[in-house]
Amino acid sequence: MSNASLAARVPLRRLYDGTTIPAIGIGTFGSDKYGAEEVSNALYGAIRTGYRLIDCAAVYMNEHQIGEVLHRVLTEGIVSREELFVNSKVWNDQHRAVEASCRQSLADLQLDYLDLYFVHWPFPNYHAPGCDGDSRNPDSKPFSTEEFTDTWRQCEALVDAGLVRHIAMSNMTIRKLEAVLPQCRIKPAAIEMELHPSFQQQALFDYCMERDILPIGFCPIGSPSRPERDRTAEDVVDAELPAVRQAAEAHGDHPAVTCLKWAVQRGQIPIPFSVKEPQYTANLRAAFDDPLTEKEMTAIAAEDRNCRLIKGQVFLWPGATDWHELWDEEA
Numbered sequence: 001m002s003n004a005s006l007a008a009r010v011p012l013r014r015l016y017d018g019t020t021i022p023a024i025g026i027g028t029f030g031s032d033k034y035g036a037e038e039v040s041n042a043l044y045g046a047i048r049t050g051y052r053l054i055d056c057a058a059v060y061m062n063e064h065q066i067g068e069v070l071h072r073v074l075t076e077g078i079v080s081r082e083e084l085f086v087n088s089k090v091w092n093d094q095h096r097a098v099e100a101s102c103r104q105s106l107a108d109l110q111l112d113y114l115d116l117y118f119v120h121w122p123f124p125n126y127h128a129p130g131c132d133g134d135s136r137n138p139d140s141k142p143f144s145t146e147e148f149t150d151t152w153r154q155c156e157a158l159v160d161a162g163l164v165r166h167i168a169m170s171n172m173t174i175r176k177l178e179a180v181l182p183q184c185r186i187k188p189a190a191i192e193m194e195l196h197p198s199f200q201q202q203a204l205f206d207y208c209m210e211r212d213i214l215p216i217g218f219c220p221i222g223s224p225s226r227p228e229r230d231r232t233a234e235d236v237v238d239a240e241l242p243a244v245r246q247a248a249e250a251h252g253d254h255p256a257v258t259c260l261k262w263a264v265q266r267g268q269i270p271i272p273f274s275v276k277e278p279q280y281t282a283n284l285r286a287a288f289d290d291p292l293t294e295k296e297m298t299a300i301a302a303e304d305r306n307c308r309l310i311k312g313q314v315f316l317w318p319g320a321t322d323w324h325e326l327w328d329e330e331a
């Protein structure tokens with residue numbers, strides 16, 4: 001089957017204003033394991049295979065290489081710009097310079113607009129790329145509604161200027177959303193959040209759905225190749241959850257594919273990462289091939305272990321002792 005027909009089989013979701021977005025995308029964070037060239041070379045294959053939604057970020061330090069691939073697929077006529085849906089994100093150290101950061105991402109990605117632009121984290125707290133889990137920056141500070149709102153105003157200005165079509169938030173909590181949503185002139189079209197069978201964030205998921213804000217799920221497979229700094233002994237392996245394994249066996253799928261079927265059928269947009277052709281092809285097909293039964297969906301829903309993998313402890317501020325504080329939770 002040609003890539004155009006695979007792409008056409010991917011269901012579409014709608015943002016609050018009716019704009020369509022593919023029900024599955026591809027991540028581009030190499031997790032300190034895959035270099036920029038490896039990620040971008042794979043992306044060329046992934047777009048040929050039928051991916052149209054591409055999740056980028058300045059901090060992944062590969063937007064320049066990805067831009068060369070986007071230029072190539074567009075000039076080769078594999079896709080048109082209108083068919084692509086490209087995300088990028090402002091990094092934490094650029095919250096006071098959002099337009100400059102967005103313009104840099106546009107230049108690197110060789111695009112004249114982004115479809116969705118995220119505030120990557122709700123804090124201006126910065127850590128060096130590739131740092132270890134115990135790293136702390138003495139300049140880090142807790143969430144501030146006023147500072148976040150100022151960053152959001154700059155994002156709204158990007159929409160006004162036509163640099164981005166929609167704006168979005170990431171790594172939010174209900175408490176933070178309650179504080180900032182009333183301040184938004186332009187509401188977030190999506191919230192990127194960690195979502196996988198062992199970490200379903202049902203309350204935040206429902207909160208977004210009720211407000212017509214699309215949940216985009218990162219680490220949808222449970223990020224088995226995540227950096228060492230994001231691993232703890234208590235972490236659950238999604239591929240080993242009994243209901244995931246049973247459904248995978250019943251459908252002849254890898255458990256990773258089962259996690260993605262669950263995600264798409266639940267209603268979030270998963271953005272799995274892979275540089276391996278058989279994996280990213282199977283992942284794309286998860287959006288439409290051989291869906292899970294209602295019974296399998298219910299069994300996976302019961303596997304939630306509240307197991308957050310990306311705890312964000314490197315963003316803690318002086319005086320904060322536990323990563324739960326980042327998420328407005330009791331330790």
Ligand SMILES: NC(=O)c1ccc[n+]([C@@H]2O[C@H](COP(=O)([O-])OP(=O)(O)OC[C@H]3O[C@@H](n4cnc5c(N)ncnc54)[C@H](OP(=O)(O)O)[C@@H]3O)[C@@H](O)[C@H]2O)c1
Binds near residue numbers: 026256
């Ligand atoms: N907004 C945020 O703060 C945030 C945070 C984290 C991630 N993200 C985004 O979300 C994307 C996805 O997250 P992620 O990369 O951490 O985790 P993930 O997609 O859950 O896991 C990716 C890993 O799963 C394995 N995999 C993928 N497809 C597979 C298949 N069909 N069969 C078997 N194994 C498979 C691969 O492992 P191998 O490498 O061993 O092949 C791959 O490296 C990122 O790339 C990024 O774009 C955003």
